[in-house]
Amino acid sequence: xxxxxKLYARxxxxxxxxxxxxxxxxxCGGGNLSNGGGGGGGNPPPPPPPPPxxxxxxxxxxxTINAGATVTFKAVVNGTSDQTVKWSVNGIEGGNATVGxxxxxxxxxxxxxxxxxxxxxxxxxxxxxxxASGTGSVTINNPLPRIVTVTPxxxxxxxxxxxxxxxxxxxxxxxxxxxxxxxxxxxxxxxTLTATGTQSTLVRVVALSVDNPNPGGLRSNYFYMxxxxxxxxxxxxxxxxxxxxxxxxxxxxxxxxxxxxxxxDYLNSQFNTPQSNCYPPPTKDTTMANLEEQFFVCALSxxxxxxxxxxxxxxxxxVVSSNKVNDVNAFTLWQNMxxxxxxxxxxxxxxxxTLSPVMGNYLDMVNNDKPNPAAxxxxxxxxxxxxxxxxxxxxxxxxxxxxxxxxxxxxxIPTYDQDTIEGFAHTFTGWTYPTKPGSTAHWTNxxxxxxxxxxxxxxxxxxxxxLLNGTVTPAGGTAEADLDAALQSIFNHPNVGPFICKxxxxxxxxSNPSPEYVGRVAAxxxxxxxxxxxxxxxxxxxxxxxxxxxxxDDPTQVQANDGHLKEPLLFMAxxxxxxxxxxxxxxxxxYAIDQDQEPMNPPSVFNFYPPNFVIPETSLxxxxxxxxxxxTAIARANFVNxxxxxxxxxxxxxxxxxxLTFASNPDQLVDTLGQVMMHGQMSPEMRSAVVGVVSAIPDxxxxxxAAMYLIASSxxxxxxx
Numbered sequence: 001x002x003x004x005x006k007l008y009a010r011x012x013x014x015x016x017x018x019x020x021x022x023x024x025x026x027x028c029g030g031g032n033l034s035n036g037g038g039g040g041g042g043n044p045p046p047p048p049p050p051p052p053x054x055x056x057x058x059x060x061x062x063x064t065i066n067a068g069a070t071v072t073f074k075a076v077v078n079g080t081s082d083q084t085v086k087w088s089v090n091g092i093e094g095g096n097a098t099v100g101x102x103x104x105x106x107x108x109x110x111x112x113x114x115x116x117x118x119x120x121x122x123x124x125x126x127x128x129x130x131x132a133s134g135t136g137s138v139t140i141n142n143p144l145p146r147i148v149t150v151t152p153x154x155x156x157x158x159x160x161x162x163x164x165x166x167x168x169x170x171x172x173x174x175x176x177x178x179x180x181x182x183x184x185x186x187x188x189x190x191x192t193l194t195a196t197g198t199q200s201t202l203v204r205v206v207a208l209s210v211d212n213p214n215p216g217g218l219r220s221n222y223f224y225m226x227x228x229x230x231x232x233x234x235x236x237x238x239x240x241x242x243x244x245x246x247x248x249x250x251x252x253x254x255x256x257x258x259x260x261x262x263x264x265d266y267l268n269s270q271f272n273t274p275q276s277n278c279y280p281p282p283t284k285d286t287t288m289a290n291l292e293e294q295f296f297v298c299a300l301s302x303x304x305x306x307x308x309x310x311x312x313x314x315x316x317x318x319v320v321s322s323n324k325v326n327d328v329n330a331f332t333l334w335q336n337m338x339x340x341x342x343x344x345x346x347x348x349x350x351x352x353x354t355l356s357p358v359m360g361n362y363l364d365m366v367n368n369d370k371p372n373p374a375a376x377x378x379x380x381x382x383x384x385x386x387x388x389x390x391x392x393x394x395x396x397x398x399x400x401x402x403x404x405x406x407x408x409x410x411x412x413i414p415t416y417d418q419d420t421i422e423g424f425a426h427t428f429t430g431w432t433y434p435t436k437p438g439s440t441a442h443w444t445n446x447x448x449x450x451x452x453x454x455x456x457x458x459x460x461x462x463x464x465x466x467l468l469n470g471t472v473t474p475a476g477g478t479a480e481a482d483l484d485a486a487l488q489s490i491f492n493h494p495n496v497g498p499f500i501c502k503x504x505x506x507x508x509x510x511s512n513p514s515p516e517y518v519g520r521v522a523a524x525x526x527x528x529x530x531x532x533x534x535x536x537x538x539x540x541x542x543x544x545x546x547x548x549x550x551x552x553d554d555p556t557q558v559q560a561n562d563g564h565l566k567e568p569l570l571f572m573a574x575x576x577x578x579x580x581x582x583x584x585x586x587x588x589x590x591y592a593i594d595q596d597q598e599p600m601n602p603p604s605v606f607n608f609y610p611p612n613f614v615i616p617e618t619s620l621x622x623x624x625x626x627x628x629x630x631x632t633a634i635a636r637a638n639f640v641n642x643x644x645x646x647x648x649x650x651x652x653x654x655x656x657x658x659x660l661t662f663a664s665n666p667d668q669l670v671d672t673l674g675q676v677m678m679h680g681q682m683s684p685e686m687r688s689a690v691v692g693v694v695s696a697i698p699d700x701x702x703x704x705x706a707a708m709y710l711i712a713s714s715x716x717x718x719x720x721x
Contacts, residue, residue: 053126054079056134063136066216067113067143068169070651073106073136075124085124090117100138105650110140112169113190114215141216143169147223148251148657150208154226157199165193165210167220168657173213179206204228205259221252224259232258236680237553241266243720244508244544246305248574249676251658263550267541270306271343278302279335282328288600291331292592293585295599299573300581310342310540311335312569313507316608317500318353318391320362322601330358330449331600346500346525346534347491354387354487355452357433363605366453367444370429370461379461384424386605388416393468393495400526401519402498415495416468423466423473427486430460430479455479468493491534497525501539503611508540509549511564511621517548552721555681563721565624567608568595571636575643575712578677580655587649591642594635596627640712644705656704663700666691670707677711686716 057076065071075085087102089095095102099120100110108122118140125133148167155161163183165176168191176183176195183195193210206227210220226232233241238257242249245267260266278298279291298308315338322331334356341349353359360366365383389395396412397405404412431453433445443456460479464472467489473482490496501521505513521542528538543549551557566574569592576583592598602608609626642648662669670691674682682690690710694703711717 050080050082050128052080052129053077053082053132054129056085056124056126056132058122058124058134058136061136062119062139064139064141065110066141066218067110069110069144070653071108071110071138072651073102073108073122073124075106075134077126077128077132079132080126080128082126082128084127086127088123088125090120091123100140103650107650108138110138112143113171114140114142142171142212142214142218143216144218145169145171145174145210145212145220146655146657147208147210147220149661150223150225154229154232156229157202157227160198161196163195163197163208165195165208165223166191166661167193167210168655169212169220170210171212175211177207177209177211177219199227202228224255226255226258233262234258234680235675236555239676240553240679241544243574243679244549245270245309246577247299247308247570248577249679250577250580251676252580254676263545264541267306267544270304271537273304273307275307275336275339276302276304278308278339279332282332286328288322288326288328288331289589291328291335292589292599292601295335295569296573296576296583296585296588299569300576300583304339306540307339307342309508310504310536311338313504314338314342314349316507316602317503318349318359319602319605319607320356320358321604323603325358325361327447327449330361333449333451334358335600341536343537343540345532346496346536347487349536350387350392350491351483351487352452353391354383354428354483355431357447357449357451357453359383360431360433360453361447365428365431367432368425368429369443369459371426378422379425379429381421381425383428384421388420388424388468388490390605392490392499393493394499398495398498399515400494400498400522401515402502402513402522403515415493419466420468424486426461426463427465427467427473427482430455430457431483432456432459496534497522501525501543504539505543505549506564506611506621506623508543509564510562511623512561514548517546520546552681558681558721561620563719565622565628565719567624568592568597568627568632568636569599571595571718572639574677575640578712579643579708580658581643581652582654583649583652585649586651591635591639591648595632595639636718637713640709644709644712656701656708659704659708660700663703666695666703669694669703673707673711677708678717681716681721682711683716686714 055078057078059074063071073087075083077083077085086093087104087106089102089108090099092099098111099115099117100108102108102122106124119137120140122136122138123133146167146169147165151164163176170187170190170193172187174185174187174193176185176193178197178199181197183197186194188194199206204227206225207222208225209222212218235254235258238254239249241257241263242253246253257266260269276298279294302308320334325331337352337356341352354365357366363383363386364380368380369377371378393415395415397415399405407413432443433448434451434454435441435445436448436450441454441456443459445454455478457479460482462476464475465482466472467486469489471489473485477485498518502513502518505517505521521539524538524542526533528535551559552562572588572591589598597608609623611623612621613623613626614620615622615625659669659672662672670687674680674687690707693710694707697703697706
């Protein structure tokens with residue numbers, strides 16, 4: 001994809017140069033680019049002022065948190081329509097670094113250490129009546145300690161050792177744990193501890209942690225010490241593995257991958273990670289916007305990262321959209337179903353998709369009735385057509401390596417014809433929404449998404465139906481028996497392996513896999529080694545362990561057509577994860593919409609982009625480039641600017657402390673970011689340019705942010721190899 005990267009860079013680096021120039025001039029981010037705005041006409045007379053408030057109610061009335069944590073207070077102003085309030089902490093409007101700060105939304109940020117006055121008082125005072133106020137209190141315990149770096153970060157055991165632990169939130173009395181052993185620990189500062197110990201036997205990995213004393217008494221994150229470094233993979237290789245298997249690497253996950261015994265060991269750990277509860281049953285107040293926010297929460301913080309990536313890829317092959325089905329219950333069921341089936345069997349996935357009431361609604365299989373000659377109606381063909389064209393076999397017969405089969409005249413051979421579509425359409429009759437609890441099943445059950453669709457036999461066509469490859473179902477079959485026969489006809493078609501596997505490769509590894517690569521993975525789809533067809537776990541393993549996927553672990557082996565453009569949702573998650581961002585997802589969807597990829601809302605059944613899109617002026621496939629243009633390029637830069645230099649939504653926080661430990665040395669800072677963000681594939685020209693910019697910035701925090709901004713906005717970062 002190097003040619004694509006160059007085309008991309010022509011416009012994007014001009015944007016980068018402009019925004020960095022503004023950043024250096026103003027001491028902050030460059031600000032968002034836009035088309036400007038217009039003025040206005042005359043102003044109407046102001047409305048009358050609202051009546052004064054009578055009282056203010058603050059919730060919660062009390063809270064207990066750790067130093068450095070946040071809690072959101074809400075204020076209800078009684079007796080007036082004006083709900084604006086001024087927030088204060090211990091009588092200080094907006095608070096300060098000693099007692100904690102509170103913003104206009106009621107988000108209280110506690111100080112980094114327990115204050116002398118504890119608990120602190122939060123007060124909300126009405127803007128219309130200074131005598132109307134309400135209070136809450138916050139008790140602040142010791143902070144949650146966090147390990148950022150350990151020096152040395154690896155050594156060969158057995159050995160005696162001395163360690164320097166840097167991080168945040170350390171308090172006097174903190175103890176360093178070497179596995180389950182407490183080490184003699186010296187408190188140096190809130191950011192530094194030292195410890196000594198002896199490891200008398202050879203071990204490979206030790207989990208290091210820090211415990212703070214009470215009140216709070218919390219344990220830090222685990223920092224995995226590599227105590228047999230000769231058996232571990234490099235940081236760039238670990239970062240590249242994470243780029244293909246998660247929503248993006250960060251320093252902590254890189255170390256976690258390094259501590260495994262290799263790629264297969266890491267994949268096994270992901271396969272064995274339980275499915276996270278990303279989409280709990282919605283409440284009456286849950287909206288589709290909340291589900292979109294939850295998408296980002298899961299991508300940023302949940303542990304089942306590989307499952308999420310595979311489920312997301314599958315959901316872009318088997319597509320539904322909230323632009324037609326705008327029901328939170330529907331998409332909660334759909335998202336959980338795709339995650340549950342991500343490592344299962346393709347046949348089971350195909351059946352679950354077919355019977356999903358979300359898909360039934362979206363592609364009109366729900367309430368699809370048998371023929372009615374008197375009324376002149378026939379079964380709906382929508383799902384019958386798309387399940388073959390898009391979800392399984394495609395329009396043209398394929399060789400096992402995904403190349404198109406040709407007839408004697410050199411023309412592609414169709415996989416099905418209109419008679420086949422009609423046969424499947426008649427097969428998929430007689431299904432309605434699941435029955436609501438307490439109700440009796442009947443034809444055209446009301447819209448409900450609490451389970452799979454149910455059959456009503458009196459509305460199923462019991463005649464013969466033509467399926468694929470000349471198969472004809474006998475007359476008299478039930479709705480379920482005929483559906484099973486139809487799905488088996490699809491599942492056993494030789495196109496399914498190469499058709500599905502090539503698209504999964506495109507989403508996880510490269511837009512232009514060689515036919516040999518596709519053929520090797522499709523062979524695993526056909527037989528996982530134990531005679532099982534359609535084993536998606538085996539397919540994902542084959543995709544990620546293939547030599548063509550792994551050749552980029554050595555940057556000298558990268559080829560011109562390797563890699564793919566990071567689609568917007570992956571790009572956004574990559575940037576946020578490298579910054580250790582935490583958030584409830586508020587505000588993120590707006591940026592995704594600007595980049596033409598709103599979660600759960602593709603514009604059509606053909607997804608956000610087609611798998612066969614060819615990058616203009618090249619012969620390379622680049623599916624994600626379908627939604628890349630001057631507008632979305634600027635939207636990408638704006639997102640990076642706001643993420644790095646500002647904030648997104650009301651609750652976003654980031655932690656750059658790992659990178660700040662390298663900021664005093666611009667070369668080391670850029671190399672560290674290059675390992676984490678670009679798995680060691682930053683070009684010498686780009687490295688020199690970024691080092692030159694950050695070297696001119698005296699402040700370490702601004703250095704880190706400028707380097708992050710330049711890297712994340714670059715074509716080399718956004719086109720992944």
